[in-house]
Amino acid sequence: MPQKKIVPKSFRKKVQFRHSKDLIPPVYTLITALTVLAWNSYFKADLSGFSIPSLLAMLAFGFMWVHYFAGYLKTNFEPDLDTSKETKFTQYFVLLAILLHPLLIILNLRNIGLGLPPASFSSFFGKLGYFFIILGTISLSAFLLFEFKVKLEKKPKIWSAVLKLNDLAILLIILHGFRLGFVINSSFFRYVWLGYGLTLLYFFFDKYVQKKVIKKFVEVFIISLVLMAMAFISLAVNGKQLTSANDSKPQSTTLETDSKQKSVAQSNSSNLLRVTKAELSANNGLSGHKCLVAVNGTVYDATGNPKWKNGEHTPSVVPAKCGNDLSELIRQSPHGLRALNELNIVGKLQP
Numbered sequence: 001m002p003q004k005k006i007v008p009k010s011f012r013k014k015v016q017f018r019h020s021k022d023l024i025p026p027v028y029t030l031i032t033a034l035t036v037l038a039w040n041s042y043f044k045a046d047l048s049g050f051s052i053p054s055l056l057a058m059l060a061f062g063f064m065w066v067h068y069f070a071g072y073l074k075t076n077f078e079p080d081l082d083t084s085k086e087t088k089f090t091q092y093f094v095l096l097a098i099l100l101h102p103l104l105i106i107l108n109l110r111n112i113g114l115g116l117p118p119a120s121f122s123s124f125f126g127k128l129g130y131f132f133i134i135l136g137t138i139s140l141s142a143f144l145l146f147e148f149k150v151k152l153e154k155k156p157k158i159w160s161a162v163l164k165l166n167d168l169a170i171l172l173i174i175l176h177g178f179r180l181g182f183v184i185n186s187s188f189f190r191y192v193w194l195g196y197g198l199t200l201l202y203f204f205f206d207k208y209v210q211k212k213v214i215k216k217f218v219e220v221f222i223i224s225l226v227l228m229a230m231a232f233i234s235l236a237v238n239g240k241q242l243t244s245a246n247d248s249k250p251q252s253t254t255l256e257t258d259s260k261q262k263s264v265a266q267s268n269s270s271n272l273l274r275v276t277k278a279e280l281s282a283n284n285g286l287s288g289h290k291c292l293v294a295v296n297g298t299v300y301d302a303t304g305n306p307k308w309k310n311g312e313h314t315p316s317v318v319p320a321k322c323g324n325d326l327s328e329l330i331r332q333s334p335h336g337l338r339a340l341n342e343l344n345i346v347g348k349l350q351p
Contacts, residue, residue: 003230020073020081028068028086031062042182045330054264060097061173063090065196068170072203073299075211087111098143110281111168123200129180132200136176167204171197171228190236197232201225273347275299277325285311285322292346294325300343325349 030230037057043051062237067087074081106117122130142165145152152159174197177184184190205225207215275292280299285291291302291311302308302322312319318328330340 007261018078020070020078021083023073024066024083024086027066028063031066032059034189034192035062037059037191038183039176042189049108050182053108054099056097056104056200057177058181058183058268060094060101061170061177061196063094064170066090068200068203072206076206094143095147098140100109102140125180132176135172136180139172139176142166158301165205170200172231174200175235178232194232194236196227201229201232229333249297250273273299274350275347276350280325283323289322291322291323293320293343294341294349295327295330297327297349298345299347299349300340301346302343305343324350 020267035055037049039055045056051233070081070083070087074083106120109114109120109124118130121133125133142162145162146166148325149159152162174193177193178190181193184193205222208221261338275294280292280294283290283292285303285308291305291308292300293300302313307313308322311322320326
């Protein structure tokens with residue numbers, strides 16, 4: 001009489017789903033499609049500036065998310081799930097991408113005259129942005145430690161610490177992306193990114209709490225996950241509000257009214273000036289002229305703004321000069337449309 005196969009207790013109620021392996025390839029395809037779609041909608045297939053490093057980073061993170069997703073399926077549904085063939089290529093791609101991502105950014109900043117880090121990072125991304133760059137650097141270091149798996153596995157305690165550090169690192173990358181990610185600034189990908197973050201938090205809850213990997217300070221761990229989820233949601237919602245702020249931004253009736261008069265007229269968008277391309281070009285910020293710029297048909301006044309001097313924005317990935325339509329150039333800005341929030345809207349650009 002054949003012996004009955006003993007199924008581990010943790011899998012007895014979850015063996016109904018036996019198609020995990022068939023699910024992985026379509027998920028890779030979906031992640032790739034969403035990423036390329038978001039990247040193209042933002043960069044318009046422009047391969048200059050931060051375009052390539054952004055695409056590499058987005059794809060690498062998406063593939064890492066699939067690795068975690070496969071691990072979740074394995075521990076909860078199919079203990080014999082083997083995705084080594086499916087993940088072999090992506091593992092090499094992820095390693096290459098996370099190395100090229102910072103290198104290409106450094107080279108780009110150097111090419112536009114900002115020199116090498118840390119000065120170039122601080123100048124371009126600002127002090128707060130520099131903090132999030134540090135988070136990304138910590139994460140990169142943690143991911144690279146994983147490549148020494150063969151040697152580190154011989155020391156169980158060290159390898160266990162490396163695995164935990166990698167889990168923390170991928171959450172830090174979520175924060176890094178929310179603050180510095182180009183595509184996340186202005187597209188639906190912000191909510192895809194939020195989805196990555198929230199599902200990862202659930203994977204870690206399942207791994208550490210439900211599977212009882214940690215036995216001490218469980219309450220503290222759960223509270224930390226909740227706080228991290230709140231941070232992710234806040235960054236997603238606030239970022240969306242920032243990128244759409246132009247629709248509700250205070251507006252003024254003339255180029256010459258003072259700030260008090262502008263605030264009174266803010267609610268009446270029908271009073272906006274119609275600015276011709278010739279008038280826009282004449283206000284180039286030089287020889288006493290105002291500094292006007294146009295983005296997506298809206299004209300902004302940057303006169304007196306400390307970031308706009310001698311007719312141009314400093315620093316800038318590409319020459320952002322007063323008197324020009326910057327609709328295409330602003331895609332290269334790390335802040336996206338958020339950079340316009342501190343400027344007054346003065347009119348609409350005539351076709």
